[in-house]
Amino acid sequence: MTTTAAAPPVVAPPRRKRSRIEQRGWLFVAPFAIVFALVFLAPLIYSLWLSLFRDQLVGGNAFVGFDNYIAAFTDPKFWDGFVRVLGFLVVQVPIMLLLALGAALAIDSARLRAKSFNRIIIFLPYAVPAVVAVLMWGYIYGDQFGLAGNINDLLGSTFLAPLSSQWIMLSIGNIVTWEFVGYNMLIFYSSLKTIPGDLYEAASIDGAGDWRTIFSIKLPALRGSLVIATIFSIIGSFQLFNEPNILKPLATNVISTYFTPNMYAYNLSFAGQQYNYAATVAIIMGVITAIIAYVVQLRGSRQEV
Template sequence: MTMASATAATVPPTSPPVRRKTRRNWRGWIFVGPFMAVFALVFIAPLAYAIYLSLFRRQLIGGNSFVGLDNYVQLFQDAAFWTSLTRVLLFLVIQVPIMLIIALVAAMIIDGARIYGANLFRIALFLPYAVPAVVAVLMWGFIYGDQFGLVGQLNDAIGTGFNPFDPSWILVSIGNIVTWSFVGYNMLLFYTTLKTIPAELYEAAELDGANQLWIMRAIKLPALRGTLVIATIFSIIGSFQLFNEPNILRPLVKSIITTDYTPNMYAYNLAFSGQQQNYSATVAIVMGLVTAIIAYVVQLRGSRTEDR
């Protein structure tokens, strides 16, 4: 108290606080500036340019012309786009829960430390995440081969004719690759959260006579809620952007994994083989909006549960 009043007394009356405030603002920009410049360059500028592009249409014959919202109107009537969006939605609804539940169970088991060699188990589960996606898909592509691949050998051994590239199985096959790749990552998210739970809580629970199942329900799961929401959002974004896995498998099954198999593949092929950059930008923008809305809804719901 005395210090503060002493300082106040020594401040000369000639320096008004207003000037100091403007100076502080300007300093702030020095720190934020580099980030803002890069952010504007790599995030806002491409986004703005994509929106600008989506208002035009360039034709091989007739050149470039302003078409207003025509591309958006076309997109809303484009069955190929909606089919691909439905496909990734289906993928999301089935694959994401399976992956997160496996990750959750694995994290619980490792955290419980009731198994022998928990560290080895943890690393082994995480390892697939360290394999580059392209390599992982190529590897699974070989495994899935129904003639010379592992699946083919299994088929020969047990006399079945299972083909992972069959139209009715292909989405499951892709889901399996994605799950394999990302269980470890999600497991690690959950595991680190579990590790932050203070040991006192467990002690208290033990003193109260809670068994492991109760500890899981009353302590571990509530602590994991926030992480679970984040993991879900990441997984939703990942599902909507499904591209690597189907695109690398595509050369093997061109008539099943079509150029418009997922929204991202559709946008990619429109731009790079069809030279339809304008329409491709439209697809990208609408997909971005859809993803943002769904991720936001999940976050709202997730945090509401957390508050309760």
């Protein structure tokens, strides 16, 4: 009868050696931690601190607790801008992601020629600085001096009015879509290139056609990328600022100072000198954006499982 020898006990490393390893780890992390604290945590804490105060005629900058938040939640200007960007998100983001998805699938297709050229052409608008892109589209939209105005003069009508109140959100959505389709396309295309070739060979052997391959192989592989692109797009929609702010001189009567929450916070701070209330609006928008992005990420993770 044979007996099995007991496994030797696991000897823990000496406490002094373990502390040295931990110190080295903290030394490696320290540069990032310092920068993170200075550029993220410190401004966030300072904004929270500002939001708890208010400049008053009597007493100066006084502590008011959550009064600024109560005022923001009952502010019609804040909710007007919020509803506007929420509607912008619901309409623009799906259209942009569908266009980017279609472009990625087309470039990944074996039937498309000049893939590199098409990929660069679609991605090129993202390389254009946002200010330049908005100015360029502003000159196109101008009904007094731009392309829209020239077409109206040619037709003898005023039909084209991209900067009117009826069309301004569609015009801004067109600019944002033009800018970021290429960016999202590159995310989707990178995910498609990670799909093993064995799956395509197996699908070909089983007699799967192009559409079957897309729905059974490519789209499931893109689920994680779709979640990431959706989160980025949601954050970008709630941060809408450059496009309406640059177009404002061309559409003064249409784009107000509270057209979006970010514009509202910006004008409160730099034009109205209401730094405390501006910080409050910024924090509320940051919390709302984080919650919605987290919900999207959570639902996407559940679907992957």
